Amino acid sequence: MAEVATRETALKEAEAVCTRRGAVLTPLRRQVLELVLRAEAPVGAYALLDQLKAMRPGAAPPTVYRALDFLLEQGLIHKVERLNAYIGCNESGHGHSHDHHHPHQFLICRTCGATMEIADPAVTHAIEAAARRVGFVLAEATVEIEGTCARCAEA
């Protein structure tokens, strides 16, 4: 599978990103990141916990949430608010080398659940302009577009 190689690369990069910043990608955090990357769609915290328990019998909600918080902080994953679920950051395509929090948008398919991350400059720019127009100092924007993905639409 090509995905396995991609995942391995992503994990290696994550390791590098963390050490470059003085953060530590501990075995636990790495395990959680791998589970998120392995999933085909955004995963919920308790789904991760169930999988984690197989490897770490003592795992509990805080175990997962602490790891997720770290990974979010490092920009290695994102949270999809509409789904209360987490997804690996896809930094390829847009050239952000794992900025802590880079502008991004999600396209969520209601049929198959596939969620694609994009970073459309026009969307980002329009949002910045809208905020500026009313004197609002933008910190972070959540953009989650729901509908039907191309594959599901043509069927």
Added chain:
Amino acid sequence: MAEVATRETALKEAEAVCTRRGAVLTPLRRQVLELVLRAEAPVGAYALLDQLKAMRPGAAPPTVYRALDFLLEQGLIHKVERLNAYIGCNESGHGHSHDHHHPHQFLICRTCGATMEIADPAVTHAIEAAARRVGFVLAEATVEIEGTCARCAEA
């Protein structure tokens, strides 16, 4: 207070919108809508429930959620996903006369909690274009911009 008049007007309009569609704004639904409109910031379902209990001792979670579902369906309120909270639709400013689901964006102040609804055509258009570019059929877009509102920023 000017807000009271605004709220009364909004309630009257809500009533009219519902009857025009064959839906019924029952006393319960109207009460919940009034509580949402009365709040200064987005309100959580359980905060509404607490207030509702004062008037309706038997109120339980489904009581509130059913009313909220109805109001969302009618486009009278919106849900703010980042806050798991609900806010009245501000249809003034943009000329949607309570479309069931109209494109909109939120500006959420992290300092004071104030949340402003806007409907910026450039943002809406950029999102539509981004979706179309990848063959995605858009149904609904959540745009929630967090930061500091103008009042809090100047202080």
Added chain:
DNA sequence: GACCGGGTCGGAACATTATATCATCAGGTC
């Protein structure tokens, strides 16, 4: 009047998502 249907609400239980708190342990510093 009897019957049926949809829509609304009361009420109990449950499911899902997230956090608070305290204890423990390992590594580095003085």
Added chain:
DNA sequence: GACCTGATGATATAATGTTCCGACCCGGTC
């Protein structure tokens, strides 16, 4: 060794949201 910091173990609890069943009302329809 005494001390601090960051990470994890472990238990409990909070916050948010849903399922399910039964009652009730109200408008047809026979």
